[in-house]
Amino acid sequence: MLLKSILNRVQFHSGFVYGSVRMVEKSARLLLEIEIRPRKGSRPVCSVCGIPGPGYDSLPVRRFEFVPLWGIAVFFLYAMRRVECPRCGIKVEMVPWVEGKNHLTTTYAWFLAKLAKRLSWKEVADAFQTSWDNVFRSVKMAVAWGLANRDLNNVTAIGIDEICWKKKGSKFLTLVYQIDAGCKRLLWIGQDRTGNTLKDFFHEFGPKRSAKLRFVCTDMWKPYLRIVAEMADKALNILDRFHIMTHMNKAIDKVRATEV
Ligand SMILES: [Zn+2]
Known part of the structure; x- marks a missing residue:
């Protein structure tokens, strides 16, 4: 043939x-x-x-x-x-x-991007004698396609979390996940952990979709609580168990310290 x-x-x-x-x-x-x-x-x-x-x-x-x-x-x-x-x-x-x-042809870029879900980008580049940059650009293309084609209309539960990416200077990112049963994925990343950061997410997400949210899971960070109450007032704000336990343990320790 x-x-x-x-x-x-x-x-x-x-x-x-x-x-x-x-x-x-x-x-x-x-x-x-x-x-x-x-x-x-x-x-x-x-x-x-x-x-x-x-x-x-x-x-x-x-x-x-x-x-x-x-x-x-x-x-x-x-x-x-x-x-x-x-x-x-x-x-x-x-x-x-x-x-x-x-x-890179689109077919090859998809091929590399799919492998990059299983192997590190460097491993993919080595295995196919291509550059790390080619793998990076393929993944970027796949992510852009995914973002343009993803369906956000049936999101009913989200989780909001912050991560500290640099201790010095307290640099934070805000992460928003979909946490519906059967569909858990990262939806959005924003700089800082201010109320305005989270507001940006809700603006992008749109009022129609926000109105459909039934559950929002957050820690007890006040700016988040304020924005959730304002932007997704129909949703039940669930405080995440890990953070509640941390606060409770701290409170118990405080009480104990005064009792000694
Ligand atoms: Zn033309």
């Missing part, structure tokens, strides 16, 4: 065709270079407005890294066309295998 047949099965693009495939060795590393050409009669699509337009010219060939095959690195080679778009002017075309100026 030809590599092209496999590619057409796993990565078919209606406006483009795979051309010649060659194996080369660069810096003691085996590479497969696969040429891509526009399909005959297909018009380039403007990367700004997404509408096809007449071709203007072609830029020098660019390399786009794809998922490695049998330990051999795979690159697509393609000369991006420029479109003479009647709306946007002369713009680089949009191609379906990559986003923006990235040199």
Whole structure:
């Protein structure tokens, strides 16, 4: 079976065709270079407005890294066309295998991002002979996609917590988690642990969703309590057991100290 047949099965693009495939060795590393050409009669699509337009010219060939095959690195080679778009002017075309100026194909970036859920970013980079930066950017892409596509409409319970990331100068972050049964995830991170920090979360979350909250779990940090009462007044504010116990133990110790 030809590599092209496999590619057409796993990565078919209606406006483009795979051309010649060659194996080369660069810096003691085996590479497969696969040429891509526009399909005959297909018009380039403007990367700004997404509408096809007449071709203007072609830029020098660019390399786009794809998922490695049998330990051999795979690159697509393609000369991006420029479109003479009647709306946007002369713009680089949009191609379906990559986003923006990235040199990793979207498929490869997802591949790395999925592995980075199981291994450290460095381990992923080492295993696939790619850079830590490529793994980082892949994860960033996956996170951006996740944020743009996540559904926040059915959140009914959240937990609010603060972490101290630098003891000196008391630097804090506020973390907001969804803690519904069956869906526990980090929703938001904000700088500091002031009332305004938490207010920013509720503004982003929106009044409609805030009105649907039934439970908000916090520690006894007063600025949080005040904002929860103001922004999610229909929710029951549950003080978290760990913090209540800490305060209670401290109070008991105080009483004991006076009794000695
Ligand atoms: Zn355009």
